[in-house]
Amino acid sequence: MTLTPRDGGPVMLTGELQPVSLPDGSAIKTMLYRADTRGPAPAIVVCPGGMGTGMFEIVEWAASRLRAAGFHALSMNYRGDLPTHDPDDISQAFDWLAEQPFIDPARIGLFGVSRGGNAALRAAASDHRFRAVATFGTVSDFLQQAYGTAAFAPARHRLITGWLGDPVTARSFYERIQAINHVQTIVQPLLLLHGEHDMHAPVEQSIAVRDKVMAAGNRDVTLELFPVLGHFGEVVPSGFAYDHLASRFIPFFREKLG
Structure with missing residues (x-):
């Protein structure tokens, strides 16, 4: 359950859902x-x-x-x-x-x-x-995250590389994003x-x-x-x-x- 820090209750969203169209027709x-x-x-x-x-x-x-x-x-x-x-x-x-x-x-x-x-x-x-x-x-630097967590936080490293890919073979993707x-x-x-x-x-x-x-x-x-x-x-x-x-x-x- 998601909690607010203020009262320990569930987060209450107070905005209104609004779809925004994309050029391909999706939203x-x-x-x-x-x-x-x-x-x-x-x-x-x-x-x-x-x-x-x-x-x-x-x-x-x-x-x-x-x-x-x-x-x-x-x-x-x-x-x-x-x-x-x-x-x-x-x-x-x-x-x-x-x-x-x-x-x-x-x-x-x-x-x-x-x-x-x-x-x-x-x-x-x-x-x-x-x-x-x-x-x-x-x-702002996903490559630094991927390499820096390898020894410091192996579980975090696996999470990042599982998401964005191996920082060596997918380096060009990292640099693009x-x-x-x-x-x-x-x-x-x-x-x-x-x-x-x-x-x-x-x-x-x-x-x-x-x-x-x-x-x-x-x-x-x-x-x-x-x-x-x-x-x-x-x-x-x-x-x-x-x-x-x-x-x-x-x-x-x-x-x-x-």
């Missing part, structure tokens, strides 16, 4: 969180992590807080278990949002966690319509949040993203590291830091999207 599932606003308002596409097609429950905490702050939010599923088409799916979500009368298409941002952070960075690199990007606990190979074309304001106790995506992955984006000429990049914070927002030894994280990315979006 992805999204969940819309409409803010109580008057006139067209900014929106955030929220990208979950995971090795499947995505779980809305993973980012309910972020989408619901964005809505309460006056942003419309659209949380994602992906078309497939593998992250091959994640940026394309995110761009389709942008297209759908831009057509809605309650959305200001000039003020759409991106927020992603874990795999969703990787997806958000890749989408931002190829689709400059997104005005601002924030991530938490981003897995990992954000670190694409972030040099990110021109938008970028906020990177990462826990120093993240045992799934080490902080070096966000540090490398910051350094590569800035080296390419984008100076509007902020990296914030949080002590005793883990990959899922958990605070060692107990509790979750969702409100604290939201206190960082909500002001960021307010400043960058207006």
Whole structure:
């Protein structure tokens, strides 16, 4: 049973299911969180992590807080278990949002966690319509994950390679889907949040993203590291830091999207 950190009960999704069409005639599932606003308002596409097609429950905490702050939010599923088409799916979500009368298409941002952070960075690199990007606990270098876990966490290594393939024989695939190979074309304001106790995506992955984006000429990049914070927002030894994280990315979006 999935639990919330707040009350120990089941996660209650508070958005509305919304299919978004793909060019091939299929559709992805999204969940819309409409803010109580008057006139067209900014929106955030929220990208979950995971090795499947995505779980809305993973980012309910972020989408619901964005809505309460006056942003419309659209949380994602992906078309497939593998992250091959994640940026394309995110761009389709942008297209759908831009057509809605309650959305200001000039003020759409991106927020992603874990795999969703990787997806958000890749989408931002190829689709400059997104005005601002924030991530938490981003897995930006799958090759580093695959090789680094081989001795440190063999079970995690088997999980990653069972998902993405052997990093030697499938190296070209890894390089195609990992954000670190694409972030040099990110021109938008970028906020990177990462826990120093993240045992799934080490902080070096966000540090490398910051350094590569800035080296390419984008100076509007902020990296914030949080002590005793883990990959899922958990605070060692107990509790979750969702409100604290939201206190960082909500002001960021307010400043960058207006």
